Amino acid sequence: MDKMGNCEKTDHDFPNGLMRGGKLVFMKCGHPLPCPWHTVVIDTAGPRVHIPETAGLTQPQRRKIRELAVQISDALEDE
């Protein structure tokens, strides 16, 4: 994220950039976090995990995040 707390991933509408004046430019997403396109949300009441399709994560990465979510909710229950 940037100093304003906004998402710095590539804009979800133009993930491959777009042509501006003959140049390929990449725009930042700029959505306030949590960004609905790029932010993984772990609900501590869960484990419920929301991983946007547009987050650009591989299946192994998604599986790892789900495993972490289970660990987090287990840790919270132990307190």
Ligand SMILES: [Zn+2]
């Ligand atoms: Zn974003």
